[in-house]
Amino acid sequence: MSAFEEDHSLQSFAFHTTPHLVFEPGSTARLAAIAGRKLGASVLFVTDPGLRRLGLCDAALASLTQAGHSVGVFDAVEADPSLDTVLKAVEAGRSMAATGVVGFGGGSSLDVAKVAALLLGSGEEIDGAWGVGNAKGPRLPLVLVPTTAGTGSEVTPVSIITVGAEEKRGVSSPIILPDIAILDASLTLGLPPAITAATGVDAMVHAIEAYASKNANNNPLSKMLARQALQLLGANIEKAVFDGGDVDARGAMLLGSMLAGQAFANSPVAAVHALAYPIGGTFHVPHGLSNALVLPHVLRFNAPDAAQLYAEIAADAFPDLAKEQGSQGRCAAFIEALAALSKKLGMQTRLREVGIGEEHLAKMASDAMKQQRLLVNNPRDVSEADALAIYKAAW
Numbered sequence: 001m002s003a004f005e006e007d008h009s010l011q012s013f014a015f016h017t018t019p020h021l022v023f024e025p026g027s028t029a030r031l032a033a034i035a036g037r038k039l040g041a042s043v044l045f046v047t048d049p050g051l052r053r054l055g056l057c058d059a060a061l062a063s064l065t066q067a068g069h070s071v072g073v074f075d076a077v078e079a080d081p082s083l084d085t086v087l088k089a090v091e092a093g094r095s096m097a098a099t100g101v102v103g104f105g106g107g108s109s110l111d112v113a114k115v116a117a118l119l120l121g122s123g124e125e126i127d128g129a130w131g132v133g134n135a136k137g138p139r140l141p142l143v144l145v146p147t148t149a150g151t152g153s154e155v156t157p158v159s160i161i162t163v164g165a166e167e168k169r170g171v172s173s174p175i176i177l178p179d180i181a182i183l184d185a186s187l188t189l190g191l192p193p194a195i196t197a198a199t200g201v202d203a204m205v206h207a208i209e210a211y212a213s214k215n216a217n218n219n220p221l222s223k224m225l226a227r228q229a230l231q232l233l234g235a236n237i238e239k240a241v242f243d244g245g246d247v248d249a250r251g252a253m254l255l256g257s258m259l260a261g262q263a264f265a266n267s268p269v270a271a272v273h274a275l276a277y278p279i280g281g282t283f284h285v286p287h288g289l290s291n292a293l294v295l296p297h298v299l300r301f302n303a304p305d306a307a308q309l310y311a312e313i314a315a316d317a318f319p320d321l322a323k324e325q326g327s328q329g330r331c332a333a334f335i336e337a338l339a340a341l342s343k344k345l346g347m348q349t350r351l352r353e354v355g356i357g358e359e360h361l362a363k364m365a366s367d368a369m370k371q372q373r374l375l376v377n378n379p380r381d382v383s384e385a386d387a388l389a390i391y392k393a394a395w
């Protein structure tokens with residue numbers, strides 16, 4: 001093999017992201033000026049009842065109505081949104097002849113807005129759109145406004161919807177990337193510390209897993225974005241958790257989670273997420289906390305094959321680690337620093353602390369094996385026995 005072939009930065013790849021990004025505190029008060037022409041006369045505004053009650057949508061809605069748009073608000077999005085909710089949002093859009101869709105909220109509202117814009121724009125059936133690359137489009141014009149800093153959903157081509165009691169299905173296609181993402185840090189000032197911590201660690205996991213992903217499309221852009229994300233997230237997560245009113249720290253978290261989103265949208269996540277899903281799905285532990293609970297244990301398992309990669313990004317997240325000599329030592333210090341961070345942020349750190357009995361671990365390990373689409377990206381192969389050992393270590 002020549003040096004040219006060995007250099008990963010010269011492998012073929014494709015990179016998709018949201019084409020128009022606005023990062024500006026208070027910018028949702030200018031929503032119509034930024035996005036009005038794109039959205040057209042009749043705007044379906046998708047959000048959740050909590051944000052509506054808190055008045056967080058008011059400036060955005062006033063901006064649209066004052067500019068002469070007719071606006072229909074669909075504010076019935078729940079956590080882990082159901083297919084039923086998506087279809088109701090589509091119905092609301094149809095009845096008002098929507099010309100554009102705004103998704104405003106956490107990952108759930110953005111996911112519903114993505115699929116609603118697709119179904120409204122193309123008239124296609126959801127059953128043909130599940131999976132990777134099956135959406136036909138075109139979708140309606142779509143603008144996404146995140147109000148949490150973690151999922152990066154405003155720059156990912158994926159929407160996760162719950163079908164039936166607890167089956168999660170995804171639509172994955174660049175077609176559902178929005179036209180515009182608006183990052184308004186003032187919307188995140190009121191997030192409570194526990195949510196700020198969990199979503200912030202989730203964003204760090206996105207960056208770490210994207211950087212070390214074995215996926216064939218891992219690429220220099222994702223690696224660069226992951227490192228920049230870790231610098232912003234590592235430097236600001238404690239400030240954002242302990243002083244939620246610090247708008248600069250909030251902005252850094254929002255930007256960092258978007259950069260991590262751009263990274264993993266094109267270099268997908270791996271075993272931390274695969275092992276987190278059975279924790280979230282069965283025990284209803286929030287996504288970010290589920291990731292944090294297994295994070296140090298999965299990285300320790302991966303270290304024999306990924307120490308070099310983890311050592312490369314260690315000092316991005318924790319600048320003190322630059323003094324650690326050698327990739328083995330720096331990797332080990334990185335993993336310890338991540339474990340210490342969760343503790344410092346006041347998060348639970350053991351599976352037993354979130355109500356999971358030891359007798360559940362075997363079933364969780366077998367459930368984690370169903371996440372092959374994620375496990376194939378892991379730097380080290382994970383067997384069911386390995387997954388069980390990781391859960392035991394995390395218990």
Ligand SMILES: [Zn+2]
Nearest residue numbers: 202206273287
């Ligand atoms: Zn995640």
